[in-house]
Amino acid sequence: MAGRTIVVVGGGITGLSAALRLRDELGPQARITVVDQADRLGGKLHTRPFHGGYAEAGAETFLTGDPAAVRLAERVGLGEALRHPEPVPAALAVDGHLRPIPRGTLMGVPADPATVADLAPVTGTDRDEGHPVLAPGADVSVGELVRARLGVPVLDRLVDPLLGGVYAGRGDDLSLAATVPALAAACRTESTLTGAVRSALARRVSGGGPVFATVDGGLGRLVDAVAAASGARVRLGAPVRALARDGYAWRVSVGGEVLDADAVVLAVPARPAARLLTGVAPGAAAEVGALDYASVALVVLAVPARPAARLLTGVAPGAAAEIGALDYASVALVTLAVRGARLPELSGFLVPASEGYAVKALTIFTTKWAHLARPDGLAVLRASVGRYGDVAVLHRSDEELAGLVHAELGRLLGHPLPEPERTRVTRWGGALPQYAPGHLDRVGRARAELVDMQGIAVAGAAYDGVGVPACVRSGWAAAQRILDSVA
Ligand SMILES: Cc1cc2nc3c(=O)[nH]c(=O)nc-3n(C[C@H](O)[C@H](O)[C@H](O)COP(=O)(O)OP(=O)(O)OC[C@H]3O[C@@H](n4cnc5c(N)ncnc54)[C@H](O)[C@@H]3O)c2cc1C
Known part of the structure; x- marks a missing residue:
């Protein structure tokens, strides 16, 4: 051999x-x-130079729970080159607001309806019928199960955006057993969906360390x-x-x-x-x-975010580093004066399809990863566009797509984003299996x-x-x- x-x-x-x-x-x-x-x-792993640094044109990070x-x-x-995200939250864009993603869910399915009530009221009946939610060997779409037991708002506002962030697909098209296997396994022993979530969460082996990692460089x-x-x-x-x-x-x-x-x-x-x-x-x-596969496009933008540091970089690099290290409020006056992006302290956010935007997710690379923070004060944002079965938006030119993303991000963030210094569109046709x-x-x-x-x-x-x-x-x-x- x-x-x-x-x-x-x-x-x-x-x-x-x-x-x-x-x-x-x-x-x-x-x-x-x-x-x-x-x-x-590398296939879908593709690191590319971007405006004096680099940006991931494909996958960005990986889970550590599976080692x-x-x-x-x-x-x-x-x-030694492994890096973990900063402890900043991610959000959901719902009803014109960025809201923290609730804790205690499994792919958005809550263990306790009360914890998600103000974001997505439970409208279904998760009734205990005296037998497991799922028969042995059976499979079901995530959408069918969640809609029946917890209702449409939980599916639309929580589960679909989280599934969409991974698969660019929707719960109605995706297998529970293949996409949330821990929940499927628990549904074979538990007689309510929320009970199955509790059971699956309790079984999670967590060393308490960071959940995600990437490689510096x-x-x-x-x-x-x-x-x-x-x-x-x-x-x-x-x-x-x-x-x-x-x-x-x-x-x-x-x-x-x-x-x-x-x-x-x-x-x-x-x-x-x-x-x-x-x-x-x-x-x-x-x-x-x-x-079948979903196609997506990623739009990366470099926007001025800490202009005080930017303006000083050329003349006083030491001072620029000091100012760049301040938290955002400390430079707010200068920021307002020169119109830098006022970005929330978030690693990013997910946008439910029901909100009506083309953008389905945003990652703020430079906030999420300390090693990607830039001395020139630019924030690097990456938006993803394209959902399974809805490819019309991907027919736009790169320029149109970048313009659409820029405008939508302004609306989602609640104020227009400054003009980007650089944008790049990467298209992934037939990229994510459904x-x-x-x-x-x-x-x-x-x-x-x-x-x-x-x-x-x-x-x-x-x-x-x-x-x-x-x-x-x-x-x-x-x-x-x-x-x-x-x-
Ligand atoms: C935009 C995007 C973002 C993602 N983000 C993340 C993330 O942050 N975290 C995460 O864990 N996962 C992420 N994923 C998923 C993950 O990156 C992929 O599922 C994974 O990289 C796929 O690896 P693979 O080797 O199976 O397939 P691929 O990476 O698709 O590699 C297959 C290779 O086969 C080659 N090939 C195809 N046909 C032929 C042929 N006939 N002859 C020779 N070669 C051929 C292709 O050129 C390609 O290089 C993301 C995926 C995408 C598309």
Whole structure:
């Protein structure tokens, strides 16, 4: 096995995690090649220079509760570079106000209706009917369950925006079992939804530490470090067009060339995965190909926010640093005089679709992350636009989109934002999988067809969870399947 040839198709965090795990298990003799159609590695992890600093054009952070991403960072020597968000709250934009996201909810579903009453009154009946909310093995859309038991306001104002922040989708389209697995598990034993939330929250293993992390310098550093540690040969700008089986060997067509391999990890989104599987496992291809995706656009703006520090930067850098370190009220007079953005002390906010804005979420990078605070006093904001099934807004040009976001942010913040010094629009077409009810069964059926085939595994956000830790874990599991099947 050590001298085997393995091709990993897809150089996102899933494929790279698989490549590194294979290297760790197989040692230096294994010939591992990572092939990606893009001209860079990382997929949805993409750190780009931005106006004298950098900004994430894709994923920004990862959960630490599932420690897979933290362990990956540590494995590649980035443990010291991990950073955690500042202890500033996030908000919901409801009825023209920014309101703190209530505590004691699971993806917005409250454990106690009283804690959310002024934001989203409970109008459903969460009746105890003497049996678990969900039958064993059953799945349901988050929307159907929440609407029936807690009512429309809880769904529209709490659950949908939180789900939308992760999936750009709505509760009615998303599987409870795939998107809130801890709640689904609790619903199989508890007889009310709020009881299930309480039970799931009580089971949460929390060391009390920070819930999120990122890498100083950007998640692109993680991508580069994992690729380097894997020792894989990397082929970029190389779309894999076909996959064939020849006895126990695999043939991977890349451009005009065919790569022979003992094993293949397919770590690409569902559509390319389904295309590549069609010839070798048509049933699995159909199951995988049924997955739909949401498209989003991210608009990053650099706006003046602490102009006192900005104005002084050129002439007295020491003084500028002092003033820049003051809290906002201390420079308010100067700020008013030169029209800097008056930003709330928030890491960001979510906007329910029912509020009627195109913007669905805002992150204030420079408030959320201390290491991203800028000495030039600019605030860097990132808004996301685009919801599943509602793509009209994404047809606008970059300029129109940036203008729309700028205007809407002014309304959401309660005062016009100053003109940005720089904006950038990044579009992610078909980026976020929409796990419909039954998703986990579909994935199970697809993998069941592949399990008898030696040397192939599918992994990534199309199957096992959209977050970075879930993708890392999915890549590791794919590597293990290859090791088990080819050994
Ligand atoms: C805008 C945005 C923000 C996000 N923010 C967060 C966040 O803050 N935290 C978080 O945990 N998650 C976040 N996510 C989700 C997370 O980033 C992704 O789910 C995860 O990175 C997907 O990794 P992957 O390797 O499975 O797939 P991808 O990153 O999609 O990688 C797949 C790779 O396959 C390549 N490929 C496709 N077809 C072929 C082919 N035929 N031949 C060769 N190569 C091919 C692609 O070029 C790509 O590089 C975000 C996602 C998006 C879109």
